[in-house]
Ligand SMILES: C[C@@](CO)(OP(=O)(O)O)[C@H](O)COP(=O)(O)OP(=O)(O)OC[C@H]1O[C@@H](n2ccc(N)nc2=O)[C@H](O)[C@@H]1O
């Protein structure tokens with residue numbers, strides 16, 4: 609017998625990765641965090657989240673073997689937070705397709721958490737504003753509010769206080785993710801101001817962004833956490849040098865690492881850099897581009913309903 613089965617209701621959205629154009633650590637706080645000033649940029653490398661109905665509880669599945677699909681997953685934590693805060697009795701099934709490398713300094717977990725907050729706000733018709741979503745997101749991780757906003761932002765406090773800034777001139781980003789695995793908490797714990805050679809000039813970077821001067825932006829990339837992560841994993845320094853030798857305008861480690869990114873003005877240049885790097889290095893090489901113009905909207909973009 610043939611049944612006309614009604615289509616299951618689903619919601620799918622993408623959750624973008626980020627890079628840090630600048631990252632300065634200003635002070636150690638008493639709450640275990642560090643005061644930072646960083647300029648963050650969304651890129652089109654993205655995970656995909658699909659939501660489906662289920663009678664009760666939270667169930668997750670993912671394409672990455674070994675990535676927990678329980679309370680240890682930030683996406684699961686985000687769903688649990690929404691469910692408990694708004695006393696929601698119905699369940700949710702979350703399918704997470706990861707494209708963003710794990711523990712890479714690209715905010716993959718934070719992007720997923722932001723995607724779940726955005727998705728469930730729509731799924732359960734909660735009507736939360738972006739600011740309200742950010743208040744929830746900040747509980748899950750310092751980078752989650754940025755992932756909710758996306759675009760180009762100055763992040764201060766522990767990273768959760770956001771100021772919109774002039775959008776980065778559109779360009780291509782070559783990512784090189786070496787095998788090394790670093791923990792963000794370990795990197796901050798081992799940060800020593802005395803070991804830093806160059807602090808970012810945040811004001812100068814903001815000026816180049818305002819002038820839409822990509823060469824100026826390239827010249828001002830700086831991240832003080834390199835002093836910790838590269839000391840432990842010198843191959844990251846090697847990758848930075850190779851990135852520039854292969855033609856990138858400039859290179860930098862993103863966040864706490866270990867991913868290195870390089871800037872390229874167009875796709876052809878980016879693909880050429882990526883091809884040369886693949887010959888030199890065992891790192892995972894990905895070509896991405898900047899994502900802008902979404903300020904005021906959620907970076908996690910709903911693509912089907
Ligand atoms: C370094 C950055 C730069 O964008 O990104 P990633 O490398 O993780 O992508 C961020 O500051 C990471 O933000 P996020 O990954 O959300 O960190 P959280 O979960 O809030 O914190 C993880 C741990 O890092 C330390 N931490 C984090 C943020 C901060 N401003 N000061 C800190 O000292 C704390 O020890 C904290 O327990």
Ligand SMILES: Nc1ncnc2c1ncn2[C@@H]1O[C@H](COP(=O)(O)OP(=O)(O)O)[C@@H](O)[C@H]1O
Nearest residue numbers: 680681682710711712713714715716717718720
């Ligand atoms: N949805 C998720 N995606 C990736 N990692 C996650 C997720 N949920 C929890 N984690 C854990 O968070 C840690 C940091 O991962 P990730 O967010 O990818 O890196 P980073 O903070 O360097 O950008 C990893 O140890 C990983 O096991």
